[in-house]
Amino acid sequence: xxxxxxxxxxxxxxxxVLQAAGFVKVLVVANFFGTGALLDAYYLAxxxxxxAAGVAAGMMQTSFIASYVTAKSRGAIEAAHRLAGFALTWSxxxxxxxxxxxxxxxxxxxxxxxxxxKTETRLxxxxxxxPLVWTxxxxxxxxxxxxxxxxxxxxxxxxxxxxxNAAVGTLVLALWRDSGAAALVWSLVAGLIAQxxxxxxxxxxxxxxxxxxxxxxxxxxxxxxxxxxxxLISTILGNVVLSILQMISARAGVGAVSSMAYASRLHNAxxxxxxxxxxxxLLPHFARxxxxxxTVxxxxxxxxxFAAALLFSIxxxxxxxxxxxxxxxxxxxxxxxxxxxxxxxxxxxLALTTGLLGATWSIFLAxxxxxxxxxxxxxxxxxxxxxxxxxxxxxLRPPLGVIGVALANSLAYLVVMGLYHWRARHTLGPILSRxxxxxxxxxxxxxxxxxxxxxxxxxxxxPIAPGWLMCLQVAAVVIVNVLLARGAPLRLTPxxxxxx
Numbered sequence: 001x002x003x004x005x006x007x008x009x010x011x012x013x014x015x016x017v018l019q020a021a022g023f024v025k026v027l028v029v030a031n032f033f034g035t036g037a038l039l040d041a042y043y044l045a046x047x048x049x050x051x052a053a054g055v056a057a058g059m060m061q062t063s064f065i066a067s068y069v070t071a072k073s074r075g076a077i078e079a080a081h082r083l084a085g086f087a088l089t090w091s092x093x094x095x096x097x098x099x100x101x102x103x104x105x106x107x108x109x110x111x112x113x114x115x116x117x118k119t120e121t122r123l124x125x126x127x128x129x130x131p132l133v134w135t136x137x138x139x140x141x142x143x144x145x146x147x148x149x150x151x152x153x154x155x156x157x158x159x160x161x162x163x164x165n166a167a168v169g170t171l172v173l174a175l176w177r178d179s180g181a182a183a184l185v186w187s188l189v190a191g192l193i194a195q196x197x198x199x200x201x202x203x204x205x206x207x208x209x210x211x212x213x214x215x216x217x218x219x220x221x222x223x224x225x226x227x228x229x230x231x232l233i234s235t236i237l238g239n240v241v242l243s244i245l246q247m248i249s250a251r252a253g254v255g256a257v258s259s260m261a262y263a264s265r266l267h268n269a270x271x272x273x274x275x276x277x278x279x280x281x282l283l284p285h286f287a288r289x290x291x292x293x294x295t296v297x298x299x300x301x302x303x304x305x306f307a308a309a310l311l312f313s314i315x316x317x318x319x320x321x322x323x324x325x326x327x328x329x330x331x332x333x334x335x336x337x338x339x340x341x342x343x344x345x346x347x348x349x350l351a352l353t354t355g356l357l358g359a360t361w362s363i364f365l366a367x368x369x370x371x372x373x374x375x376x377x378x379x380x381x382x383x384x385x386x387x388x389x390x391x392x393x394x395x396l397r398p399p400l401g402v403i404g405v406a407l408a409n410s411l412a413y414l415v416v417m418g419l420y421h422w423r424a425r426h427t428l429g430p431i432l433s434r435x436x437x438x439x440x441x442x443x444x445x446x447x448x449x450x451x452x453x454x455x456x457x458x459x460x461x462x463p464i465a466p467g468w469l470m471c472l473q474v475a476a477v478v479i480v481n482v483l484l485a486r487g488a489p490l491r492l493t494p495x496x497x498x499x500x
Contacts, residue, residue, distance in 0.1 A: 023265070030334075035262070036254060037120040039184075040255065044246065047243045049136035072151075088141070095140040112247075116248075124181065145200060149199065161198045244393070248405050251397060256402040275360045295429075307436055315447060318454075322474065322476075323474050355411065356410075362420050388416070389409055447477065454474075
């Protein structure tokens with residue numbers, strides 16, 4: 001575990017930098033467009049290309065990358081390059097076909113993604129749908145090419161390509177701000193072209209030939225059937241959840257989809273920068289302990305990981321509850337983004353954050369089952385997640401609007417977390433000891449106390465500048481959680497964390 005933590009810290013810090021840089025474009029979009037029918041239509045039009053590109057990236061990661069790395073490690077360089085060419089060629093061709101079919105059947109496709117949306121949103125969707133579905137090949141080329149760069153060990157280049165995307169997209173958006181829908185569409189296209197170009201140049205720099213390959217490599221079908229199929233199913237279902245939640249959000253009224261998008265961007269910054277980055281490091285660690293039969297040590301590591309996930313998640317809920325509304329107002333409330341928009345986005349963000357523990361622990365346990373080569377467990381859990389998300393969102397959207405859709409996602413994560421934990425306990429035995437249960441009680445009590453103090457602070461400190469007040473409120477929550485981290489089972493001090 002001591003070797004895992006430094007690596008986790010490195011990838012988390014780098015992930016935070018990328019998230020912060022990518023958020024700049026979000027600020028510009030909020031300033032120029034706020035929330036409304038145009039932005040709702042923009043996000044609805046992206047459902048099909050992002051879903052298709054996500055599936056292509058899932059296939060690339062599960063079916064091709066492992067085979068590519070294995071071939072290179074065995075000295076079969078030509079076979080590896082042929083596999084890379086096949087993967088990139090068919091990813092782009094398949095996504096181009098998706099775009100073509102979506103364009104030809106645009107009436108049916110728009111009716112599907114905008115089911116239940118208001119008339120104003122549907123009218124805006126007609127303007128942006130066709131050009132945005134053609135972003136699918138660019139998305140696939142950028143994502144799949146980045147995975148190939150990672151397989152070549154060019155991690156920094158793969159990570160910097162999205163930064164170029166954000167920079168170019170923000171520049172185009174700023175220059176064309178008065179063009180309305182065209183500014184949104186062409187800023188995205190320009191950013192993706194820049195990202196894909198950088199990825200392709202980096203691949204050439206890695207001495208990987210960029211030749212179209214249409215014939216299927218002989219070893220691929222067996223690998224796909226044994227490994228990739230259940231993970232591919234999980235990828236498809238995971239993307240289905242996101243798409244369905246967006247479509248249900250559209251029924252909550254004009255501005256609901258874009259409000260969910262802003263809140264999801266804030267929420268996913270934590271998921272992607274911290275949770276997913278850490279899970280990438282945990283996967284090989286879990287795989288090594290599992291392969292060596294060190295079950296006791298694996299359980300001990302899982303217990304500490306759960307304690308860290310609990311502290312991170314509950315602390316995040318307290319922070320968002322205390323500082324979320326003011327932070328959203330500071331970041332986004334200017335130009336076309338109103339105070340009412342800020343209130344709605346902060347409420348949706350808090351609703352999403354209540355499911356952070358469920359999401360975090362589910363992702364970490366999914367890495368455990370992945371290390372144990374039990375991919376069908378992950379596929380089954382993802383299927384349960386789809387059903388729960390749909391049923392809960394349909395039930396909670398009428399009384400609560402888009403906040404209900406976000407809350408449905410959180411409740412679904414918590415249920416799936418319980419199922420994952422039950423399966424892990426069945427496999428490994430008890431994971432959480434009495435020490436961790438006591439720690440959980442302390443975390444809940446400590447953060448409730450910190451929230452109460454932070455909520456009462458405005459009355460105690462009046463008059464005080466809003467910025468200073470938010471800093472003091474956040475400090476109250478952070479100090480409590482730092483003190484909690486010093487106890488068992490984490491036993492982390494600030495100095496120890498910095499020295500990891």
